[in-house]
Amino acid sequence: MAYEWDTFRHLFKRLEIPAKTTLLAEGKISRTMYFIEKGCLRTWVNNNGREITTQFFFEGDKVASIESFKTNQPSLYSIESLEPCILQTITQKDFENLFQHSPEIREEMQEHLFRRLIQSQKRFFSFLKNTPQQRYQELIQEHPEIIRRVPQHYIASYLGITSVSLSRIRNRR
Amino acid sequence: MAYEWDTFRHLFKRLEIPAKTTLLAEGKISRTMYFIEKGCLRTWVNNNGREITTQFFFEGDKVASIESFKTNQPSLYSIESLEPCILQTITQKDFENLFQHSPEIREEMQEHLFRRLIQSQKRFFSFLKNTPQQRYQELIQEHPEIIRRVPQHYIASYLGITSVSLSRIRNRR
């Protein structure tokens, strides 16, 4: 966890979970923020019974349905573990308190939000500009850790295609 | 323009431009923010010589390559008028000043950024979940003004397809 957060260690609770554990279900309101110490999470949306993975998270990442966490609106997506995980958790209430009393953390969260906007935009542009095949090659270049650690059918939906199509792309040439 | 801004009217300059005027070129640094009084703008990215429209803006919207405006990095996209426009403009310098001296506007800009993140996310989810045909129908439902005012080939690239394909979708059934 980053420097500024260390002062508030006492507000965090350690949580150990097995793989495939749901931390937040789509439609529920996010009341907890998670910091990944070890393991890997994903966010996903339900589309007519099919799961579409929207993001992967690894060690050092902080994860919450920020929109829900901040506004108390139902979350647009679920959060789930892909591997056994060790997490540090903080409640919405404690976080709000911390947020009010630490300008540094407030500042950091704004930066975080801004980075997410840019990230989200880049990923979106990749969908507008590139074919699934190009997006897959881009993913290999920029996030090889995802290829290594995550089962392919999750990656397929993350790329906006079926697992069959991803298998074809991988074995093309 | 919204309430809080009225106090700073003197910092704005009125600008009248014809259609197809470039306000910011991709790769340049954004030094001006635009408020649309009348008319309509679009942002677009160059992809191997083909233009892909990423967003449309209408009366009441404020437009800048915020990422570039805020961080002095080259803009990822261009900004261009689709119709003759009347704009109110403010320079990066004046805006920074205003930003420093008005907590209300600082607050409003953070809200604005947050809304953009959510908006961007929703649009992105639509790409993951829906077919081009579904996205087009969604657009008709949620932004009929775009269908009315904007030429179809711009809308096609906005939906992530070619103008030929959009024409087919429109005349299907």
Next chain:
DNA sequence: TTCATTTCTTAACAATTGTTATCGTTCAAC
């Protein structure tokens, strides 16, 4: 009005993806 540009439609063909189903492999739990 006239002319040129822009915009939209349609056609034909190639390429890609989705869908459904089958099969082999791997992995974890018992």
Next chain:
DNA sequence: GTTGAACGATAACAATTGTTAAGAAATGAA
């Protein structure tokens, strides 16, 4: 070790989209 679930590859076919090209329709400027 055995069993069942999860995972990935492949095949066959349907559906959709991209590409290129040609022409009709609408628009705007002189």
